[in-house]
Amino acid sequence: MPTDLTPLIAARSVAVVGASADPARIGGRPIAYLRRSGYAGRIVPVNPRRSEIQGLRTVPDLRETEPVDLAIIATPADLVAKSVADSLEAGARSLVLFTAGYAETGEEGALAQREIAAAAQAKGAVLLGPNCLGAANFHTGMAATFATSLESRWPATGGFSYFGQSGALGTYWIEMARRAGLGLSKWISLGNEAQVTGADALRYLAEDDETRTIAAYIEDIKNPDAFGDAVTLARDAGKGVIVLKSGRSPAGARAATAHTASHPGDDAWCDRFLAEVGAYRAGSLSEMIDVAQILASDTKRTGGKRLGIATVSGGAGVLACDAAERLGVPLAHFSDDTRHRLAQVLPGYASSRNPVDLTGALIADVDLLSKTLCIMEESGECDTIMFVIGAMEGIADQLIETIAGAKARGISLVVVWMAMPDRLADRICRLNIPLFAEIEQAIVAIAGGIRIG
Amino acid sequence: MPTDLTPLIAARSVAVVGASADPARIGGRPIAYLRRSGYAGRIVPVNPRRSEIQGLRTVPDLRETEPVDLAIIATPADLVAKSVADSLEAGARSLVLFTAGYAETGEEGALAQREIAAAAQAKGAVLLGPNCLGAANFHTGMAATFATSLESRWPATGGFSYFGQSGALGTYWIEMARRAGLGLSKWISLGNEAQVTGADALRYLAEDDETRTIAAYIEDIKNPDAFGDAVTLARDAGKGVIVLKSGRSPAGARAATAHTASHPGDDAWCDRFLAEVGAYRAGSLSEMIDVAQILASDTKRTGGKRLGIATVSGGAGVLACDAAERLGVPLAHFSDDTRHRLAQVLPGYASSRNPVDLTGALIADVDLLSKTLCIMEESGECDTIMFVIGAMEGIADQLIETIAGAKARGISLVVVWMAMPDRLADRICRLNIPLFAEIEQAIVAIAGGIRIG
Numbered sequence: 001m002p003t004d005l006t007p008l009i010a011a012r013s014v015a016v017v018g019a020s021a022d023p024a025r026i027g028g029r030p031i032a033y034l035r036r037s038g039y040a041g042r043i044v045p046v047n048p049r050r051s052e053i054q055g056l057r058t059v060p061d062l063r064e065t066e067p068v069d070l071a072i073i074a075t076p077a078d079l080v081a082k083s084v085a086d087s088l089e090a091g092a093r094s095l096v097l098f099t100a101g102y103a104e105t106g107e108e109g110a111l112a113q114r115e116i117a118a119a120a121q122a123k124g125a126v127l128l129g130p131n132c133l134g135a136a137n138f139h140t141g142m143a144a145t146f147a148t149s150l151e152s153r154w155p156a157t158g159g160f161s162y163f164g165q166s167g168a169l170g171t172y173w174i175e176m177a178r179r180a181g182l183g184l185s186k187w188i189s190l191g192n193e194a195q196v197t198g199a200d201a202l203r204y205l206a207e208d209d210e211t212r213t214i215a216a217y218i219e220d221i222k223n224p225d226a227f228g229d230a231v232t233l234a235r236d237a238g239k240g241v242i243v244l245k246s247g248r249s250p251a252g253a254r255a256a257t258a259h260t261a262s263h264p265g266d267d268a269w270c271d272r273f274l275a276e277v278g279a280y281r282a283g284s285l286s287e288m289i290d291v292a293q294i295l296a297s298d299t300k301r302t303g304g305k306r307l308g309i310a311t312v313s314g315g316a317g318v319l320a321c322d323a324a325e326r327l328g329v330p331l332a333h334f335s336d337d338t339r340h341r342l343a344q345v346l347p348g349y350a351s352s353r354n355p356v357d358l359t360g361a362l363i364a365d366v367d368l369l370s371k372t373l374c375i376m377e378e379s380g381e382c383d384t385i386m387f388v389i390g391a392m393e394g395i396a397d398q399l400i401e402t403i404a405g406a407k408a409r410g411i412s413l414v415v416v417w418m419a420m421p422d423r424l425a426d427r428i429c430r431l432n433i434p435l436f437a438e439i440e441q442a443i444v445a446i447a448g449g450i451r452i453g
Numbered sequence: 454m455p456t457d458l459t460p461l462i463a464a465r466s467v468a469v470v471g472a473s474a475d476p477a478r479i480g481g482r483p484i485a486y487l488r489r490s491g492y493a494g495r496i497v498p499v500n501p502r503r504s505e506i507q508g509l510r511t512v513p514d515l516r517e518t519e520p521v522d523l524a525i526i527a528t529p530a531d532l533v534a535k536s537v538a539d540s541l542e543a544g545a546r547s548l549v550l551f552t553a554g555y556a557e558t559g560e561e562g563a564l565a566q567r568e569i570a571a572a573a574q575a576k577g578a579v580l581l582g583p584n585c586l587g588a589a590n591f592h593t594g595m596a597a598t599f600a601t602s603l604e605s606r607w608p609a610t611g612g613f614s615y616f617g618q619s620g621a622l623g624t625y626w627i628e629m630a631r632r633a634g635l636g637l638s639k640w641i642s643l644g645n646e647a648q649v650t651g652a653d654a655l656r657y658l659a660e661d662d663e664t665r666t667i668a669a670y671i672e673d674i675k676n677p678d679a680f681g682d683a684v685t686l687a688r689d690a691g692k693g694v695i696v697l698k699s700g701r702s703p704a705g706a707r708a709a710t711a712h713t714a715s716h717p718g719d720d721a722w723c724d725r726f727l728a729e730v731g732a733y734r735a736g737s738l739s740e741m742i743d744v745a746q747i748l749a750s751d752t753k754r755t756g757g758k759r760l761g762i763a764t765v766s767g768g769a770g771v772l773a774c775d776a777a778e779r780l781g782v783p784l785a786h787f788s789d790d791t792r793h794r795l796a797q798v799l800p801g802y803a804s805s806r807n808p809v810d811l812t813g814a815l816i817a818d819v820d821l822l823s824k825t826l827c828i829m830e831e832s833g834e835c836d837t838i839m840f841v842i843g844a845m846e847g848i849a850d851q852l853i854e855t856i857a858g859a860k861a862r863g864i865s866l867v868v869v870w871m872a873m874p875d876r877l878a879d880r881i882c883r884l885n886i887p888l889f890a891e892i893e894q895a896i897v898a899i900a901g902g903i904r905i906g
Contacts, residue, residue, distance in 0.1 A: 024847070025817075100812065101802035109802075131802070133813075148816065149844045149872075166768025168813070172843035175872035217768055246771040249778035258804035259767030284772070285871065286891050314712030315619025315670055318699040319737070325702035349554035349562075349584075351711035359553065360586075360621070363601065364478075390625035391602045394477070418738065419602075419628035422875055440737050 002226060003196050005204040007093035008126050009137050009186055011069035012041040014144060015062055015092065017083045018075035019045030021053045026098060027074035029146035030134070031056065037141030037154045044068055067091030072134065072144050077101055080130075084116050088123045095120060096144045097129035103192050103261035104131055110261070117194040131260065132191025133167025138184040139210050145189065149174040158183015159212030160292055163201035164244075165190050165219045165260045169285055173215065176289045181429025182296055185211045192260055199226035202241070206234035213240045213295050215288045219247050219262035224273060231277040240295050240452040241279040242288045245270055280452050287448070290441060293434035294449030298412035299384045305450060306332040308382030309355035310372050312362045316388045316416075316439060317355030323443035329450065338379040345371045354382075366398040373406045373413075384446070385411060388439060390418035400427055407431050416442045455679060456649050458657040460546035461579050462590050462639055464522035465494040467597060468515050468545065470536045471528035472498030474506045479551060480527035482599035483587070484509065490594030490607045497521055520544030525587065525597050530554055533583075537569050541576045548573060549597045550582035556645050556714035557584055563714070570647040584713065585644025586620025591637040592663050598642065602627040611636015612665030613745055616654035617697075618643050618672045618713045622738055626668065629742045634882025635749055638664045645713055652679035655694070659687035666693045666748050668741045672700050672715035677726060684730040693748045693905040694732040695741045698723055733905050740901070743894060746887035747902030751865035752837045758903060759785040761835030762808035763825050765815045769841040769869075769892055770808030776896035782903065791832040798824045807835075819851040826859045826866075837899070838864060841892060843871035853880055860884050869895045 016030050023032035031054045034043050045053040048060040059065045063086060071092035075083045080099050087095060102113035113130060120127035128135055134145035138157050143150060149171040160182045162173050167189035177184060186208060188201045198218050203226075205211045214234055221227050234241050247256040247264025256262040264270075274281045282288045307329050311317045324331050332354050334342070342352035345368060351357045356376065362368050369387070376382050385406075392399065407413055414434045417424065428435045436442035469483050476485035484507045487496050498506040501513040512518045516539060524545035528536045533552050540548060555566035566583060573580035581588055587598030591610050596603060602624040613635045615626050620642035630637060639661060641654045651671050656679075658664045667687055674680050687694050700709040700717025709715040717723075727734045735741045747753065760782050764770045777784055785807050787795070795805035798821060804810045809829065815821050822840070829835050838859075845852065860866055867887045870877065881888045889895035 026813075100800070105802050146813075148847060152846060164768070166766055168766030168843065169768040172766075172871040175844045179872065219768070219771060244772075246768065246775055248775040251778050251784055252771045252775035254806070255767070255771045255774045255804070255808055258806060259771060259810065284891050284893050313619055313621030313625075314708070315617070315622040315672070315699065318672060318705045318708045318712060319697075321708045322699055322701040322705035325704050331704055347553070349558050351708070353707070353711060355708055357712065360599075390621065391628045393605060394601060418625040419632065438737050438739050 002203055003126055003200045005126060005196065005200060007069050008096070008128060008135060008144070009142070009204060010140070011094065011142055013044065013068040013070070014041060014142065015044035015046055015068045015071045017046040017062060017071055017073050017087055019047045019053050019058060021050065023054060026146045028054065030072050030143055033143035033145070033150050034141065037143055039141030039143065041142070042068070062087050062090040062092065070094045070096065070144055072096045074098060081116065084119060088119055088125055092125060094126035095128065096132070096134045097127065098132060098134060098146065100131040102130045104259060113192060113194045120195055127195040128188070129191040130194060133170060133189035135189065136187040138187070147171040147174065155184045158185060159210065160184050160215065160296070161186040161205045161208070161211040162215045163188035163190060163198060163205065164217030165198070165262065166217050167191070169217050173285060173288070176285065177292070179425065180289050180293050181432065182289070182292055193222060197222050199223050199230050202227065202230035203233060206230055206237060206239065211239065213242065213292050215242045215292065217244045217246070219256040219260055220264050221270065221273070228273070228277040231279050235278045242282050242291055243274055243279045244282050244285060244288055245274065280448055287444060290436065290445035291448035291452070294445045295452060297432060297434045299414060299434065299446065299449055302383035302412045305330050306381065306383045307446065308332040308376045308385040309388065310358060310369070310376065310385060311355055311388035312358045312360065313388065313390065314357045317357055319439045320355055320386065320388060320443065323440045327443050327447035329443055329447050332382040334379065334381055338375065338381055341375045342372065345375070363395060366395050366402065369399065370402045370405060373411055377409070377411045383412060384414060386414045386416060386442060388416040393421050396421055396424055400424060403428065403433065404431055407433055414442055414446065455656055456579055456653045458579060458649065458653060460522050461549070461581060461588060461597070462595070462657060463593070464547065464595055466497065466521040466523070467494060467595065468497035468499055468521040468524045470499045470515060470524055470526050470540060472500045472506050472511060474503065476507060479599045481507065483525050483596055486596035486598070486603050487594065490596055492594035492596065494595065495521070515540050515543040515545065523547045523549065523597055525549045527551060534569065537572060541572055541578055545578060547579035548581065549587045550580065551585060551587060551599065553584040555583045557712060566645060566647045573648055580648040581641070582644040583647060586623060586642035588642065589640040591639070600624040600627065608637045611638060612663065613637050613668065613749070614639040614658045614661070614664040615668045616641035616643060616651060616658065617670030618651070618715065619670050620644070622670050626738060626741070629738065630745070632878065633742050633746050633888070634885065635742070635745055646675060650675050652676050652683050655680065655683035656686060659683055659690060659692065664692065666695065666745050668695045668745065670697045672709040672713055673717050674723065674726070681726070681730040684732050688731045695735050695744055696727055696732045697735050697738060697741055698727065733901055740897060743889065743898035744901035744905070747898045748905060750885060750887045752867060752887065752899065752902055755836035755865045758783050759834065759836045760899065761785040761829045761838040762841065763811060763822070763829065763838060764808055764841035765811045765813065766841065766843065767810045770810055772892045773808055773839065773841060773896065776893045780896050780900035782896055782900050785835040787832065787834055791828065791834055794828045795825065798828070816848060819848050819855065822852065823855045823858060826864055830862070830864045836865060837867060839867045839869060839895060841869040846874050849874055849877055853877060856881065856886065857884055860886055867895055867899065
């Protein structure tokens with residue numbers, strides 16, 4: 001039976017059992033995050049030794065207050081079994097269990113884990129973990145996690161969601177998505193999957209109206225049928241599913257077993273399985289973010305096919321062509337008319353074929369970029385235009401104005417800015433223009449976007 | 454006959470023909486750079502209409518002063534032929550010709566290019582270009598280039614050199630190398646290679662005492678015998694040669710012809726050729742920088758074999774193992790004694806095998822990292838230790854202190870910091886510790902370092 005994550009992700013009341021007054025501690029962070037995120041639900045710190053924590057009234061025992069949708073178990077390891085039992089008795093509809101030391105450590109831990117899962121199951125409660133970093137709903141402000149990425153700011157909301165068997169990688173994902181200008185929806189760290197599995201999380205996200213793209217880090221696929229069905233559900237709803245599946249190698253598989261008691265299985269099978277069900281397999285966390293940037297951009301609308309390339313570096317143009325042909329991204333072919341129009345604005349020695357080489361002449365005449373992009377767009381021969389540049393601190397502000405102007409005219413743009421001055425990234429990402437630091441990286445993402453469709 | 458680049462790269466006097474008072478113009482930039490770089494040689498601005506430029510006395514005609522080692526031709530296109538002839542007549546031992554519009558534009562341009570090359574050859578002068586961004590010697594401050602990467606600062610000196618058929622990619626290389634904390638030696642933009650070829654540049658760098666690692670961007674190999682001999686010369690001198698060879702695809706090859714009149718040829722042959730002569734073929738500019746970071750670090754000394762991995766993310770550990778096995782980087786195997794010592798400092802649920810998982814416990818106890826690195830080092834079972842972390846703004850400063858301490862104790866470290874707070878990169882690179890933003894990227898670089906040896 002699949003587990004429905006609604007009581008957890010859409011929780012309207014959250015208790016923290018073992019609540020701490022210190023916002024840097026595991027039992028203090030969820031409260032600090034919930035208070036700052038704008039969460040409108042009830043927050044119940046449970047602590048028998050304090051009457052108030054982080055400005056909130058505590059209860060000494062969860063059984064002494066109205067039942068909550070979600071109880072976060074943040075007590076020391078030796079108290080966990082009792083805290084779980086008490087929370088279930090108090091009517092908590094879902095539990096998040098951070099604590100490690102269960103199935104990933106051996107048979108004894110596995111037994112303790114099975115007991116907790118059975119207790120939750122008996123009460124019809126949802127159990128996330130153990131050995132996990134919890135979950136978050138960025139739209140409601142529900143933060144059942146101690147993920148450190150949330151300590152300095154609450155992410156902008158959007159349609160990008162994560163679930164996975166690594167909480168730490170999930171926290172890096174939060175920060176990397178923020179830097180790429182992607183808005184976030186839901187975040188689920190699975191840990192040992194005593195009850196809630198990857199398939200359950202994926203099904204929830206497939207059916208979640210606020211989720212448009214799903215990223216997953218997984219070490220094994222415990223129930224391929226359920227997982228495959230959930231991918232289908234997501235794909236039918238027009239959502240991209242990007243999977244980073246690890247444990248490809250014998251050493252990686254051993255490490256996965258020590259990490260989350262996973263058994264990665266045969267990687268070639270896994271590769272075929274993911275391809276057959278329509279999930280995109282990424283090679284790194286960065287690639288997940290890169291492909292999601294494309295899916296969230298205008299390139300999704302245009303299909304990203306017939307790529308036009310404009311660059312100030314002839315060499316970059318050559319590298320872009322190589323990558324596009326290798327990865328199956330079709331290059332735009334310019335008609336004689338388009339080439340003629342381009343030749344009229346470009347220096348005599350510059351190529352008016354695709355890739356268009358603006359050459360160093362751009363430094364003296366920044367308008368060249370605007371004119372070139374317009375001609376490429378008006379030709380109707382490019383679906384997406386990739387602009388490749390590097391460094392250029394001196395004219396960076398003018399270039400960004402031009403890029404913003406092109407975007408405003410409806411041009412589907414992708415920018416590759418090598419050795420980019422740090423201060424520019426935010427400005428480009430805020431325009432909802434995919435931004436990359438390397439040519440190959442951009443083409444991989446565009447190819448991924450085309451494949452996901 | 455190979456061309457010796459000494460008169461150009463080691464030039465003790467530099468003239469700029471067509472010198473401009475505007476430090477932002479092509480004829481003004483070399484003078485501005487030469488003045489700021491600490492260049493101790495003679496600088497001769499040539500301009501018949503001004504007596505002084507950027508604080509320097511001009512000469513109206515190069516023939517009216519003592520012969521110079523190097524004349525930079527920065528006159529308008531229609532004056533180039535005369536400027537070249539006058540400079541040769543004035544006894545210039547080498548010429549840098551920025552101007553484009555030669556062989557890359559067709560037969561007429563090719564003819565003009567051959568005439569200029571023949572004129573230089575007849576006088577025994579070195580000719581770099583045309584259609585190039587010039588050259589620089591970071592050790593002497595000799596800047597015969599208008600590369601914009603040099604406008605805000607002169608790079609730190611070191612042993613990393615570049616030559617290539619793309620000046621723009623070369624300027625990005627300067628900035629990317631700087632960010633990675635790599636010191637630079639020589640920089641040569643070849644352009645159309647009318648006389649000085651890639652093989653000439655490579656031979657010069659192979660014999661240059663200040664160069665330790667050579668990076669090259671090439672679109673074709675015009676003289677494989679000479680190129681191969683130069684690689685051998687560099688390898689015999691213990692230098693790594695990292696080549697980014699483009700034009701792999703038909704579209705890329707066409708773009709290369711439009712760019713530098715290159716004919717990339719059969720890529721499979723090229724792949725074999727580079728492997729046989731002992732050059733490392735990189736897939737991107739980033740990879741060139743990444744591998745150079747490893748070659749410039751302690752990992753070079755230890756050979757980078759037997760990789761120990763310490764991480765706070767079990768998932769990152771799994772991904773690191775996968776990448777290491779795929780790319781042939783041997784993983785360290787810990788003895789029972791080492792595992793026992795690690796188990797004494799790690800939380801009970803954390804893995805004491807390689808990869809070592811410090812888990813989130815590191816957040817509460819930063820000393821865990823120092824203890825773990827010491828045990829791994831003292832075991833003698835790791836040649837290099839890769840520490841993988843992400844985000845962690847809150848304890849970043851303490852982590853960097855620990856990393857600096859480990860480095861000071863002689864531990865050969867590589868750091869992967871995903872979603873790293875921007876402000877930290879400089880601090881890590883200044884410690885001469887290779888720093889990467891992704892796991893796979895780091896392992897590719899380590900594998901490259903092992904292969905180059």
